[in-house]
Amino acid sequence: MALGRFVLKRALQGIVVVWGVVTVVFGLRFITPGSPINVIAPLDASAETKRAIAQELGLDEPLYVQYADYVVGLLQGDMGYSYISNTQASSQVFARLPATLELAVVATIVAIAISIPLGVLSATRRNEPADYGATLFSLGGISTPNFWLGIMLVLVFAVQLEVFKTSGRGPGFGGALATLLTSGSVDGLLTWLSYITLPAITLGTYFTALVTRLTRSGMLDELGQSYIKAVRAKGLPETLVRYKHALRNTLIPVITVLGLQLGTLIGGAVITEAVFDWPGLGTLVINSITARDWPILQGSLVVIGVGFVLINLAVDTLYAYVNPQVVHE
Amino acid sequence: MISPRTIRNLKAEFRGSALAKLGLCIVVLVVAVAVLAPVLAPHDPTAQNLDRSQLPPVGFSTTTNSTSTEMVNGSLQVVNETTEINATLTYPLGTDSLGRDMLSRVIYGARTSLLVGLLGTGLAAVIGVTVGLVAGYYRGRVDDALMRSADVMLAFPSLVLAIALVGLWGRAAWSVPDPLVVLGITPEMPASFVLPGTVIVVVGLVNWVWFARVARGEALSVREESYIKAARSVGASDSFVIRKHVLPNSATPVLVLATIQIAAIILLESALSFLGFSGTTLSWGFDIAQGRDYLASSWWISTVPGVAIVITVIGINLVGDWLRDALDPGIGGEGGSGGA
Numbered sequence: 216m217a218l219g220r221f222v223l224k225r226a227l228q229g230i231v232v233v234w235g236v237v238t239v240v241f242g243l244r245f246i247t248p249g250s251p252i253n254v255i256a257p258l259d260a261s262a263e264t265k266r267a268i269a270q271e272l273g274l275d276e277p278l279y280v281q282y283a284d285y286v287v288g289l290l291q292g293d294m295g296y297s298y299i300s301n302t303q304a305s306s307q308v309f310a311r312l313p314a315t316l317e318l319a320v321v322a323t324i325v326a327i328a329i330s331i332p333l334g335v336l337s338a339t340r341r342n343e344p345a346d347y348g349a350t351l352f353s354l355g356g357i358s359t360p361n362f363w364l365g366i367m368l369v370l371v372f373a374v375q376l377e378v379f380k381t382s383g384r385g386p387g388f389g390g391a392l393a394t395l396l397t398s399g400s401v402d403g404l405l406t407w408l409s410y411i412t413l414p415a416i417t418l419g420t421y422f423t424a425l426v427t428r429l430t431r432s433g434m435l436d437e438l439g440q441s442y443i444k445a446v447r448a449k450g451l452p453e454t455l456v457r458y459k460h461a462l463r464n465t466l467i468p469v470i471t472v473l474g475l476q477l478g479t480l481i482g483g484a485v486i487t488e489a490v491f492d493w494p495g496l497g498t499l500v501i502n503s504i505t506a507r508d509w510p511i512l513q514g515s516l517v518v519i520g521v522g523f524v525l526i527n528l529a530v531d532t533l534y535a536y537v538n539p540q541v542v543h544e
Numbered sequence: 545m546i547s548p549r550t551i552r553n554l555k556a557e558f559r560g561s562a563l564a565k566l567g568l569c570i571v572v573l574v575v576a577v578a579v580l581a582p583v584l585a586p587h588d589p590t591a592q593n594l595d596r597s598q599l600p601p602v603g604f605s606t607t608t609n610s611t612s613t614e615m616v617n618g619s620l621q622v623v624n625e626t627t628e629i630n631a632t633l634t635y636p637l638g639t640d641s642l643g644r645d646m647l648s649r650v651i652y653g654a655r656t657s658l659l660v661g662l663l664g665t666g667l668a669a670v671i672g673v674t675v676g677l678v679a680g681y682y683r684g685r686v687d688d689a690l691m692r693s694a695d696v697m698l699a700f701p702s703l704v705l706a707i708a709l710v711g712l713w714g715r716a717a718w719s720v721p722d723p724l725v726v727l728g729i730t731p732e733m734p735a736s737f738v739l740p741g742t743v744i745v746v747v748g749l750v751n752w753v754w755f756a757r758v759a760r761g762e763a764l765s766v767r768e769e770s771y772i773k774a775a776r777s778v779g780a781s782d783s784f785v786i787r788k789h790v791l792p793n794s795a796t797p798v799l800v801l802a803t804i805q806i807a808a809i810i811l812l813e814s815a816l817s818f819l820g821f822s823g824t825t826l827s828w829g830f831d832i833a834q835g836r837d838y839l840a841s842s843w844w845i846s847t848v849p850g851v852a853i854v855i856t857v858i859g860i861n862l863v864g865d866w867l868r869d870a871l872d873p874g875i876g877g878e879g880g881s882g883g884a
Contacts, residue, residue, distance in 0.1 A: 358857035363818075501819065523700075
């Protein structure tokens with residue numbers, strides 16, 4: 216039950232943060248030079264036309280009324296209408312969300328699948344060639360700008376070898392799965408792979424490197440502890456010593472850092488999308504900034520902020536489950 | 545602040561670590577390149593020469609195919625010509641699409657990266673340490689309010705927020721006279737250096753949270769010490785206690801974090817320039833972006849500046865590892881957002 220109370224408390228804090236996010240996103244427009252009316256109105260628009268536009272968008276209302284309108288709108292799922300295409304901002308934002316999620320999830324799964332075994336290997340073979348290799352890889356991985364890595368991958372695998380797609384998303388995982396289920400053909404999955412492989416490596420390398428480093432140093436710390444000597448002395452097989460005892464305790468700080476670095480993952484997704492023309496939230500954000508399409512920009516930022524809070528809540532819950540101490544602090 | 549014991553630890557750790565030595569060498573080299581850019585650069589990094597565009601780096605050669613229509617024996621014929629372009633030592637790392645010297649651009653790019661990294665980190669540290677010390681020292685509601693606002697900042701990925709702020713606020717830049725040119729040492733080089741002002745302010749504004757977290761933790765642990773209570777009991781003001789006692793105690797972890805942050809901000813700056821959100825065109829990220837359009841014909845335009853970033857950031861990260869291992873500030877290391 217203590218866990219339930221802990222999660223509830225974190226959820227309430229999360230709501231406060233979401234409110235802050237919405238306020239910052241709303242306030243952004245007022246600390247930016249230039250009026251949104253100039254985005255919509257034609258260059259030669261008369262003063263009356265501009266006034267009419269302001270009135271229609273509610274921009275002539277006092278600040279607190281605009282703020283209340285915005286918050287109430289958001290609560291009803293209304294992010295306003297795009298200044299450029301005049302379609303609902305929420306439908307554009309949510310249409311883009313699955314592509315970004317797909318990219319982030321695939322990159323994270325691959326990163327975890329590679330980095331934790333690699334970190335353990337590195338720690339248990341300390342100062343052997345495998346360890347040097349892993350250390351070199353992780354140092355390079357955290358020091359490489361991911362957009363540049365993406366371009367280098369394009370250069371090697373697409374320009375020279377012509378194996379992977381470098382632009383767009385293809386059918387998406389959903390589409391590929393549908394092909395598999397309806398026709399039993401794996402072609403859809405292969406196409407999906409040809410599109411997602413390079414973006415996923417681009418986004419995932421930094422995390423693979425980071426988690427490898429954390430796992431390695433954590434494992435080295437844990438393997439030097441006296442409880443490890445005790446379980447070894449009891450005759451526990453080395454595999455169990457490593458994976459049941461040492462790794463389990465290593466994962467606690469790894470989870471914390473992963474939660475903190477979530478923003479980096481989303482930021483990385485934005486720039487990865489820009490490199491590969493991946494039709495996700497990132498490209499939407501960049502386009503909406505260039506076009507000053509406020510409803511789209513604000514809606515995207517709110518969704519990113521809320522997503523961050525939700526995932527962090529999940530990470531905190533997982534953390535509390537692995538390490539019950541935090542619940543009682 | 546920096547005690548003799550700290551210096552002993554730093555030296556001992558340095559002697560035992562080949563990676564620390566490598567890191568320090570790289571950092572010293574990059575700083576020297578940045579400071580002496582006008583002297584070291586063989587050409588003006590902005591000088592265009594279309595006759596010499598897309599020259600490959602030394603050791604490589606490329607071929608271009610040009611098709612032209614010519615009159616041969618009284619009839620029109622399509623002539624395919626393959627010309628081999630050889631590298632020249634005048635442009636050791638080749639030239640870009642406008643014939644600008646890549647080596648000179650990489651040398652000048654080091655200035656942009658380091659200055660944005662240092663100034664941005666400085667700004668983030670000043671804001672973050674102030675917020676963190678105040679929050680940790682006063683605790684209670686002040687702490688709650690400040691740390692919740694830090695949580696709000698964390699909910700925006702720093703790259704996304706930075707893109708939004710630079711994109712919306714404009715790409716203001718400061719033109720700083722280059723002392724080496726003003727003094728007449730290298731009169732042929734650009735007379736001033738463009739510092740991307742908005743970018744510096746924005747990277748500071750989006751990255752202060754990491755400093756606030758570290759400084760708060762230190763303040764929380766120090767405030768219960770008896771010498772702080774003693775200082776307060778003799779009437780020292782809060783601001784005096786924070787400045788004279790709490791701040792010096794957080795110096796070590798802040799220093800380690802700052803090193804990691806310089807690397808993170810250099811990556812962030814390169815990402816912003818890559819996306820076109822910067823105030824200068826002499827930047828590694830900018831060159832990577834302009835090389836993208838020529839990947840098939842001139843791979844080096846994107847490749848060379850990227851290698852410069854990787855080497856620089858590896859150097860700084862190695863120095864960061866050295867400081868962390870020697871000083872053991874207990875911040876768990878990987879603070880700050882990188883990988884942008």
